[in-house]
Amino acid sequence: MGSSVSNSTGVVVCGLGASTSVGRGAWTSAAAVRAGITGFVEHAFMVDDVGRPMHVAACPWLAAEPEPVARMIHCVESAIEEAAGNDEGGLPARTRLIVALPAARPGLDDALAKRVEAALASTFASPVVDPRTVRMGHAGGLLAFEAALAVLTADPRACVIVAGTDSWLDPDALEWLESTGQLHGAGERNNAWGLVPGEGAGAVLLARRAEAEMRGWPALAEVGAVGSATERHLIRTGEVCVGAGLSEAFRGALRGLPQQLRISDVYCDMNGEPYRADEYGFTVTRTRERFEAASEFVAPADCWGDVGAASGPLLAVLAVVAHAKQYARGGASLLWASSDSGERAAALLLAEPSNA
Numbered sequence: 198m199g200s201s202v203s204n205s206t207g208v209v210v211c212g213l214g215a216s217t218s219v220g221r222g223a224w225t226s227a228a229a230v231r232a233g234i235t236g237f238v239e240h241a242f243m244v245d246d247v248g249r250p251m252h253v254a255a256c257p258w259l260a261a262e263p264e265p266v267a268r269m270i271h272c273v274e275s276a277i278e279e280a281a282g283n284d285e286g287g288l289p290a291r292t293r294l295i296v297a298l299p300a301a302r303p304g305l306d307d308a309l310a311k312r313v314e315a316a317l318a319s320t321f322a323s324p325v326v327d328p329r330t331v332r333m334g335h336a337g338g339l340l341a342f343e344a345a346l347a348v349l350t351a352d353p354r355a356c357v358i359v360a361g362t363d364s365w366l367d368p369d370a371l372e373w374l375e376s377t378g379q380l381h382g383a384g385e386r387n388n389a390w391g392l393v394p395g396e397g398a399g400a401v402l403l404a405r406r407a408e409a410e411m412r413g414w415p416a417l418a419e420v421g422a423v424g425s426a427t428e429r430h431l432i433r434t435g436e437v438c439v440g441a442g443l444s445e446a447f448r449g450a451l452r453g454l455p456q457q458l459r460i461s462d463v464y465c466d467m468n469g470e471p472y473r474a475d476e477y478g479f480t481v482t483r484t485r486e487r488f489e490a491a492s493e494f495v496a497p498a499d500c501w502g503d504v505g506a507a508s509g510p511l512l513a514v515l516a517v518v519a520h521a522k523q524y525a526r527g528g529a530s531l532l533w534a535s536s537d538s539g540e541r542a543a544a545l546l547l548a549e550p551s552n553a
Contacts, residue, residue, distance in 0.1 A: 208349055209416040210546070211356070211409050212402030213514050214279030216272040217501045218254040218395060222279055226397075226511070227518035230497045237393055237502065243371050245382050251371055252381065254395035254502025265364040265396075266309060269298075270316045272398035273362035276510070277321065280358055280400035288321050289356050289402075289412065294328040295344050297337030297361035297506040300538055304367030313362075335466050336425075336534045337361060338399070338509020339542035343423040345403050356404040356412075359513075363505030365394030377433065381469060392468040395502020399510030401517075418517045418552075421529075421545035424449015428539045432472045440479030442541040443533065447484050450543035454529060458547075460487055461527025463494035464516050466508040466534040473535060489527060508534045513546065520548035528552075 213223035218236025220226030229236075238257075239250035259268050273296060281288045294317060298309060310330040317328040331337045331344070338361035345357040365371065371394060374380040381391035402414075409416055426449070428442025454460065467473045481491035495515060498504070504511060512532040519525035528548040535541055 207406045208346060208403055208420045209406050209409055210401055210418045210420065210513070210517050211404050211414040211416065212280040212282060213417070213517055214276035214400035215398065215511055215514050216256060216275045217397035217504070217511065218256050219501050221258065221275070223514045224518060226501070227515050230495070230500045230515060231524070233500065235500050236395075240371070243368055245375060245380065249382065252393055253366060254393055255366060256396055265304065265367040265370070266312060268364045268366065268396060269362040269398070270313060272364070272396065273313070273360050273400070274317070274320050276362070276398040276400035277358055277360055280360070280402045288358070291352070291355045293348050293355055293357045294321065295341040295357060295359050296328060296330045297341050297509060298330050298332045299363045299506045300332050300334040300536065302370060303373040304369035333540045334506055334536035334538060335508050336536040336540040336542040337506045339423065339532060339534050339544050340425055340540060342420065342509065342544050343425055343542070346420065346423060349403065349405050353405045354408055356402060356408065358400055358402050359510055360398060360400035361507040361510045362398035363507045364396035365503065365505065366396055370394070379470070390469050390471055392470060392498065393502040395498070395504045397501060397504045397511065398507050399514050401510050401513050416549055418520055418549060419547045421547045422450050422453025423542065423544045424452070425540070425542045428535070428541050431539055432470070432537055438472060438476050440476040440483070442539065443476050443480040443535060443543070444483045446533065446541040446543040447480055447531070450531060450545045451484065451487050453545045454487060458529045459489045459527070460491075460529050460531045461489050462516060462519060462525050462530040463491065464512040464530060464532045465494055465496055466498065466512070467496040468498040468503040476535060493526065509542065509544070513544070516546050520546075520552040523552055
């Protein structure tokens, strides 16, 4: 099992953006999740194997756009614009874009990355440097944080917008979810412990603290560290996963946790599937001494559904808003996500002293 770890003592979050089924912005989406509001609706025409409408978490303002990739592009462009709101007239100078996309699955072809990159390059022409995409599913957004830290180490004057976007609303994807027993529902091929297909995007503006100060940007939180690893016992293979990969990712992120602190808040992409809950249970058993209460986690899929590759940036939005509005339990938040193909990632966010 391979792994990598990135530690950072000077990268801060300067802006947030989101577009979800429960809100058209970062702060409204976070408020809706905190209030327990759900964005679940019946699909307009897709029915399950007992003839009932499939339940999905759809962005209502995209009702006129039936094509899922176009929906993904609309969502991520909106989130990026919001995250970059510190500057007027577009994106800041020396901006890098790193965007997480869903891994290969029914309903998405190999042209997805090129299509998204072309759209972003057109919308955010200059001064963006070469939009980069990462197709690794759920963990991709947090892996993009890892890539962003490397960019900011190599170029301290740059800033990076880490984003992620996804939409499960393609009919082929929905049929595949049902045929593989992943779809939440009561039909014979559905699963009471399955997922509610969602869609949305998140974006986070990152810069080194000194650069943020020079640009007059707020420091909303600090990125303590990012850890990543690969799990070899995958979901839906019949193999028993005891959280080895996630544990390694946790240890990488926890290396950035000051000795006097414990993780007070956990945000994750658990979506109702028992595999993910079991994986987390094994992982926190190994690392429990670094947590205040590992069982007190936030899994927003019960509000905005499974948002796939958008998970990492959207989890960061929830953590940063909780710190900023001072309803977090403490000053250290751990974010984690697991991809079906084995990628595991975790990120540590530390509250600024005024919000701790």
